[in-house]
Amino acid sequence: MNNIDKLKKQISSLPDSPGVYLMKDAQGRILYIGKAKSLRKRLFSYFGRGLSNKTLGLMSHLSDIDYRLSSCESMALLLEAGLIHKYKPKYNVSLRDDKSFPLVKITNEEFPRVHITRRKEAGGARYFGPYTNAALLRDALKIIRHYFPYRSCKRMPKKPCIYYRLRLSPAPCAAKISKSEYAKTIKQICLILEGKNDNLLKELARLMQSKAREREFEEAAGLRDKLIALSAFKPAYTQPLAAQAPQAGIRQLKEVLGFKALPRRIEAFDVSNISGRQASASMVSFYNGLADKANYRRFRIKTVKESNDYQMLAEAVLRRYRRVKEENLPPPDLILVDGGKGQLRAVKKELEHLGFNMPVISLAKKEELVHTLVSCTPLRLKSNSAALRLLQHIRNESHRFALAYHRILRKRHAFGEEKK
DSSP: OOHHHHHHHHHHTSOSSOEEEEEEOTTOOEEEEEEESSHHHHHHGGGSSSOOHHHHHHHHHOOEEEEEEOSSHHHHHHHHHHHHHHHOOGGGHHHHHOTTSOEEEEOOSSSOBEEEESSOOSSSOEEEOOOSOHHHHHHHHHHHHHHSOOBOOSSOOSSOOHHHHTTSOOOGGGTSSOHHHHHHHHHHHHHHHHTOOHHHHHHHHHHHHHHHHTTOHHHHHHHHHHHHHHHHHSOGGGOSSSTTHHHHHHHHHHHHHTOSSOOOEEEEEEEEEETTEEEEEEEEEEETTEEOGGGOEEEEOOSOOSSOHHHHHHHHHHHHHHHHHHTTOOOOSEEEEESSHHHHHHHHHHHHHHTOOOOEEEEOTTTOOEEESSOSSOBOOOTTOHHHHHHHHHHHHHHHHHHHHHHHHHHHHHHHHHHO
16 A cells, blocks of 8 residues: 555544544655644545645655644644744744744733734733634634633623623623732633633533532532533543543453454434434444544434334434445544444444345443443443543533434424414
8 A cells, every 4th residue: 555545544544523624745744734614524625626836845754644633723723833833843833933823812911902903012911822723723713702701802891781681791890800809810811712621621620519518509510511621622642531431342352342443433313202202313423432523414203103222223324325326435443423233223224235244243231231242141241441431421422412402403402482
């Protein structure tokens, strides 16, 4: 296999998700860092026609590709800028040298202002960037501001503005927040922009547990939301707190299931209905133990009218992998369904009909037993094992996603009856 074929095979296994890619030479040196709304599609574009001389020069030295997932393209923009600033790749010279790209400025004031600018000035302010896309940068700051409200007004008003009513500013102008508390928020924002939020996550987790023990549930919930947000901002393969858990779970699954390779891509199905009405199914996709939400799918059940979970599951599986086959998409390494042997047989039948032979397992809720098609005896994993925790997390996410869609269908049905 030549180098181009090796790279194309590597790219075909990447998720269709937002993130940052790092292109390296044979010595492991980073040549170029870029962001993408879809890592797989963006990287395949480098093998197209009409490439510039600069890109052709880059491709002539390319030997390996690394990547980091992001929650969305705007957060990938922040990660891209931080990595470029750190590694200063040869082919990112325009971003490092051009002064016209937008920056994030945090002013040197008693209650610092956070805003976007295109030039640095004297005065002791902190600057982050530059960034390649002003629109995406604005989106990223909106996400951050939702969880970490900050001041953006050029001059401090005499009374709270609309941003306070929208919970996007803590209103230091009206003494709604102390200088020390506001300084903590600014520190948290700086850590996010730098990509150095490991310690912040641990501190927030400790505070959340403390607030919960003290029965200060509203504050604990706020801290929980910040933890979730920060986890989304963090590069996927270095996600903190339970950072090694997904990887450990994948390795354990490989061992207990007897796989030759790691089950990196796992797709899970669940169905939701009330006596067969507004029946729906979900498919969630996990890559390297982390949710790949861009590849989530949902199905409104069309062929099954009565309450039959087996047939509903079979329909969703048939529709999903018929499309995989028609579009020549890479199949998952493992399929997970909620239930027991009956669900397994229903799924296997549809896969065989399509000519697929992917491994399928199920996780039964009551005793959390893992059923396979290669053994009559289910696997009983230790309750604290990383493999079981990963399967439970994926199963619960598929259930949540199916239930959310089912609620949407019920609401639509209810509104339709009202109109009649």
